[in-house]
Amino acid sequence: MHFIGITGGVGAGKSEVLNFLEKNYNVEVLRSDDLAKQLILPGHACYDIIREQFKNENIWGREVASAPGKPLIDKGRLAKLIFTDEAKRRKYDDIVHPAVREEIIRRAEYARKSREVDVFFLEAALLIEEGYKQVCDELWYIYAPVGVRRMRLKSSRGYTDEKIDQILASQLPDDEFRNACDVVIDNTRGMEDNFSAVSKEMDRLLAEDRRKHIIEVKEAEDDTIELPDNADELVYSLDIGTRNVVGTVGYQTEDGSFTVVAMKSREHKSRAMLDGQIHDIGKVADIIREVTDDLDEQLGTRLHDVCIAAAGRVLRTVTTRVEMDFDEERVVTGEDINTLDLMGVDQAQRDINMDGGPYRFYCVGYSPMKYYLNGELFSNLEGHKASRVEEVIIVTFLPEDVVDGLYSAVERAGLSVMNMTLEPIAAIAVAIPRNYRMLNIALVDVGAGTSDICITRDGTITAYGMIPFAGDELTDVLVQAYLVDFDTAEQIKKDSTVKEKVTYSDIMGIEHTIPAKDVWKITDPVMEKITDAVAEKIIELNGDRTVAAAFVVGGGGKVHGFTTHLADKLGVVHERVALRGEEVMKNITFPDGIHKDPLYVTPIGICLNYYEQKNNFIMIHFNGEIMKLFDNGHLKIVDAAMQSGMDTEELFPKRGKETRFTVNGEERMVRGTEGESARVMMNGHEASLNTILIPNATVTITGSTAGNQGVMRIESLDEYSKSFISFIVNGTKIKCPKFVEVNGELEPGSYEIKNGDSIETRDFYTVGELAAFMDVEVDQNHQILVNSNVADMNTLIYENFAIDWTVTGYGHDQAVYQPSDLDGYTDLSDVPEKSDSDLDGTEDTGVEKISGDKESTAAETGEAAESKTSDKEQTDSEFKVPAGEPEAPTNRPDRPSTPLTEEAADQMGIPKNVIYVTFNGAKVSLSGRNDYIFADVLAKVNFDVGQANGRTVTALRNGVKCGYADAIKDGDELRIDLE
The missing domain is CATH 3.40.50.300 (P-loop containing nucleotide triphosphate hydrolases)
Structure with missing residues (x-):
């Protein structure tokens, strides 16, 4: 390497x-x-x-x-x-x-x-x-x-x-x-x-x-264990206790028995764990590595995955009831029961999340308590016909911080966790066979730091509990009594259970030999305190009554007087409180040299628990935290995200806020833009929310982002179909920017609509507004005519209305639109109206110089405006001369063209880039943008490609086929052909 x-x-x-x-x-x-x-x-x-x-x-x-x-x-x-x-x-x-x-x-x-x-x-x-x-x-x-x-x-x-x-x-x-x-x-x-x-x-x-590298093939050494044919199915468990770390490797046979292939136990070199909780992760990891290395050497292979169990410290349990209905009566399968279990765990997880206080809790195990088939109590649902099944389940939880310590130590030792359970759940798998669980029995797993308890009754586990007192309490009192270090005191405690006399050396180096009974006199008061607490917890968990019997496992229960004093406190005969070891391991085969001992009940139970739960759980790291997921065979990253409590808004891109407004009283809404999707990584590589999860994967999700608020300008409104409105002033066509009212104020087409705006479209000016825009002074002592009718400064004027007035002064000297610039462009009134079936009609909105004498021009313009104006417009803008009054004169002196400087045009929003093209033979002008495409012309003349009625539509620019998104320029000849 x-x-x-x-x-x-x-x-x-x-x-x-x-x-x-x-x-x-x-x-x-x-x-x-x-x-x-x-x-x-x-x-x-x-x-x-x-x-x-x-x-x-x-x-x-x-x-x-x-x-x-x-x-x-x-x-x-x-x-x-x-x-x-x-x-x-x-x-x-x-x-x-x-x-x-x-x-x-x-x-x-x-x-x-x-x-x-x-x-x-x-x-x-x-x-x-x-x-x-x-x-x-x-x-x-x-x-x-x-x-x-x-x-x-x-x-x-x-x-x-x-x-x-x-x-x-x-x-x-x-x-x-x-x-x-x-x-x-x-x-x-x-x-x-x-x-x-x-x-x-x-x-x-x-x-x-x-x-x-030279590949060498050598025979296994004499001390290497010969592995069975199913060596790939070996299960490795670690019982990480306060005093010892016990590693067990074995496999389950077809008849359900368990064969231990190798076993190794090592004591912690210092007090790296206290009361079942890891305090020095590094030192615990070192012991785990030593145990694993020893087993690797025995087996001649490498162990990678391990099953572990947590002590019941800070244990929380939730009992819940779930049900599942079928569409019709059918046979209940094992998969149905598995689904029912997972429903119960999921419900319990939600319950504890709602009432878990400041801690986040992690599911470490569960036990079904009762099953119901069509409302009747059943011990096993599989194979029976039912339309409804129910389950009462007890689910155990530990704070995530406790679980994190175990995971960190295991991973630091170079191993991966493939299954995790609770120590009492593991112990009961060995110590109390299923056929015993009809009885009201207590199981007490006495370790070095904690004593874990569970209760059985009516064929199921009914309660779990823990007290933070165990074997180390006895060792501590011996340290003080005999002036020795902790390890020596631990050996004195062990020797006192198997020898009549105990020999030790104190910290001064002086050797002592004492009767075992002297050790008992020192430890008995502490032992009685522990058994008193255990008995009280058992009675509490059992509904304030004693149990029929109690089984004790674990090294701490081997101390002198433990079982007899516990029996006295429970009020049962001594014979009904006993250490469980060899008698409960009849279906477990050990290697030569290892005798069946209560110390090994929990390590073997951890292995057996793997076979019960291996199809139900997978472990992953999600955003830095450990998660245990209930595997339904097709778990995806999105399932982990949802179970972690991650808000769905963090997973999927969020639209920006919408902008709501009204146009002529009608409510409108512009949606916000899409944000960026969540970034998903699995094992350092890009993934998606739908990526299938694999066991022990490391998943990170960086939350999605919100988009921008909806944006729209006045010019994008359908009602704002053209950027300009044209009037004929003293015979000259004038283009004025179209305005709308926003919240009562005039705004140009470039105005960005805000949330809550009230918009009213304006397709008209007043005479006074037109004069102000043109920056002219109108002589109000002379008649003002609109479409040859007498008007005043407040008269409304619409598209192509003719206005005649007398100007007494100008604000500027130069006109923006000179009459000479307009030659050759057809006025809208010269284009015949387009029928529904005529796809070739166009509308010209370019500026135009009105030719001919003033009288004929005014008459023609008035007729054209009248033919193109709605009934409402005619009502608002036409004025009848009262009887007896003379008609307005038709011959007037020439009036100069409207003056407007370039600076004034910029202030009013008039775009500089105006181009003129020919579309299907008619001249069309475009303004308001820097660049234009073919589709802009279609929008300008209201040409609907959808009316082709099945015919092929071909777009041509200067005789060459093009697309609707192709750019166009001034002078281009554009055409649409229908075939």
């Missing part, structure tokens, strides 16, 4: 390289930052030292149930402290860096010894500065130019140039990286060339291995 260090500047792509290696090669990757975060958690190597040296600093967060009095380190506060105080940063580094280095070397050595991977990669930002060149076989420098790194940091992390400059200034320059490292990987292109430089170096390493 090769030990390779990976380093490089920020943004060089180290993470991408490592992900590529993990996906494509047999490698293990250790990221030092992740390891450092783990080592500062309660129970890990650095926590207590940091707690002591930084106890007065504001870096402490919430407490967890598994470590009372040991608050978590708040990483945000810690970063703020050490990055603003150089002395405190050095103090923190002096604690963490050596511990990280020690753990890295330990894990690398384990990987080298196990020979399970070809390369062990270590990624660390300070690989060179921390001197890892001495422990790594090679250092690899991941290189990318500064410009590429800067671009990556901006796009992926959103860093500013200022922040990037600060980071780059704090890191080693390129030449120092190159001088210190053995290999330079040019990652400029990265994924673009499929990491070819990385692949080349891996090919080199693996070729060296093939040349150096």
